[in-house]
Amino acid sequence: MWFFSSDELEIKEMAKDFALKELKTQAAIHDEDETFNINAFKKMGELGVLGLTAHEDFGGSGLGATHATIVMEEFGKQCASTTLSYLAHSILCVNNINSNGSLEQKKKYLPKLISGEWIGAMGMSEPAHGSDAVGIQTKAEEKDSHFLINGTKMWITNAQYADVVYLYTRTGVEKKNLSTFIVEKGTPGFSIGKPIHKMGMRGSPTGELVFENAKVPKDQLVGKVGDSIYHMMKNLDIERITISGISLGIAKACLEQCIQYAGERSQFGKTIGEFQLIQKMIAEMSTEVAMMESFLYSTAKEYDRGNRSPHLAAQVKLAIPKMCTKIALDAIQLHGGYGYSREFPLERYLRDNKLNEIGAGTNEVMILIIAKQLLKHSKI
């Protein structure tokens, strides 16, 4: 890829090797058993990828969206589940603390999160507030020495393993009075609810967080009361770009499997790759992958250059996961009966990818963000 610098190519090679070694063989097992590949996670810490975007002063690498997305793609290609947990840790938690935390907060939390000693999570969504994220109801009441937090968070990746949670709460009645906290495991009043059994991404633990008069010290407030909207704006873009990287990895895995199978499987006395309907599928799949790759990395680089217009990341998040679902469906189809069997990875690729059309902002919300941004100055 002409647009990758030599250090980007280096990180790509490193991520690819790691994924082949640590993620590939375990992926089907974790999917079948709904278990988390914690070994691989700890090794990611040793590899130094858990804080790619965090400042070097705290053990991070000081890199940008492009590097992070490259790693997400290579990891996602072998095991989307573990990569999703990796994303929740490194982008939703670590990157947020790095961007918005105070110096003391960064010193306290980042080193152990980046080494892999601690696992991080982010709590935004609630049972009654998904797309309407700003409407969240988990309350934080200011007391003399602490904040008292009450409410439930839903869909939280890494819930069952999290040592640290980057949490969004409501501190006032006006819609946008939301505040952010860093909450530690073991905080009295904070517990983990039941695990959520999912269609795919089964190797990524998802659960509820329950706050019942949880006491969180005042020095764990991030920024000032009412700052959450500002924090959200700063992080959602890189979240959307990196999760699209996971989808791109999945799409590439599908394409590679299809090319291989089309050359191996014979029917009617020839390889199925000789039939035009199969050729059509492969040609279209490959073209779509090429388009997505250029679009994704071009947008990631725009982001790294400082262009933070929200519609850019939203475009990528709108186009890529949806295109990948179609690719995964066709990849199953190309493999016929074998594509439907769990002995082959194709059906897992589909089940895993579907989540990316929903999490980090649904396709539908992306449409609204793009339209709103573009029509901002018109008289509509």
Place this chain on the structure above:
Amino acid sequence: MNHQTSFQSAFLPTEFHTEMRSQLHKFCSDQLEPLLEDDDEKEIFRPEIIAQLGELGVTGMTTSEKFGGQGLSLTDFCEALLEIAKCSVPYAVTISVSTMVQSILENYGSEEQKNRYLPPLASGKAIGAFCLSESGSGSDARSLKTSAKKVSGGYILHGNKMWITSGGVAKTYIVMARTDNPQRPNESHISAFIVEDGTKGLSFGKKEKKMGWRTSPTREVIFDQCFIPDDNLIMGEGKGFHVALSALDKGRITIGAIAVGLSERALEEATRYALFRQQFQKPIFEFQGLQFMLADMNLDYECAKILVQKAASLYDAGVPHPKISSMAKLKSTDAAMSITTDALQIFGGVGYTKEYPMERMMRDAKVLQIVEGTNQIQKSIIAKEMKKEFSPS
């Protein structure tokens, strides 16, 4: 008995259909639905459900009353399958395949074969399975390798069949195998045999691990030098492929009905949820984006349903129309995939969890595009029929 044959009344529900669907709906929601979340996760099949559906007259619907069936039309059977598929696609498929086995026996079997095998299958106390595919022959079914060598009194059947729905739980298997062709000693042709469960040399591979249809056991069926008596050959040597093709023609329509049932359920669930779920202080149905999605889903479902009804009507009227059956299968299964995917999307995060049936419905939809002739093969068939229609005779 109410036979549905005219094209006009195909679009209007008869009292019989309404009553039957209501009865099946009650059975499915009371007895079957509560089991499905857990059974799907654990891959549990319950033969007693088939027996209970047999008591409701569903397992031998198109088989003659003489042999314990209901003697109803394909259109009637499609209505029943549609209703069952709304609850569980795998149980609908199990019945569809078992019925296909009965059709083969009724249309091509001898009187002794019919008397012996049809009644238990029609009652639902026994299940039928159909063995055509092998690991090396899916779309190219004709290239199958399982062989049946003529010996005194019967045949020695040897080979492996793959992807067999109800493999290991069926009592009666219809098996396509290659027999020598005395007219052309260098060629073989395909013959159809009835194989009973318990035949010496018959065994089963492990249950296949599949993306969906998890409550329907799919297994490899292994024939290791099985002796099959002459009495169990269907029609005559070399007639097997004709038997298989006619079964598949009807099978395409029934799979179409199942796909339509699945689409109907997905559409109902998604619409109700969109009217109920609030976000940004109003039901999400109020947002145009969702209205467009639901409108498109409903349109797709109606088109699929009409094609399936047309195919079933033509079949019942005795008018062969392979192009329409192919189109019914192709359209309805593509629609089911797209509708179940969009229905999950409308449910957002909860659609992705196992607590709601949406993700199971999407997983169950995919293989409908593959079985009974892949949708790619269906396109080839349609093109072939078009060539016949448009070529100068």
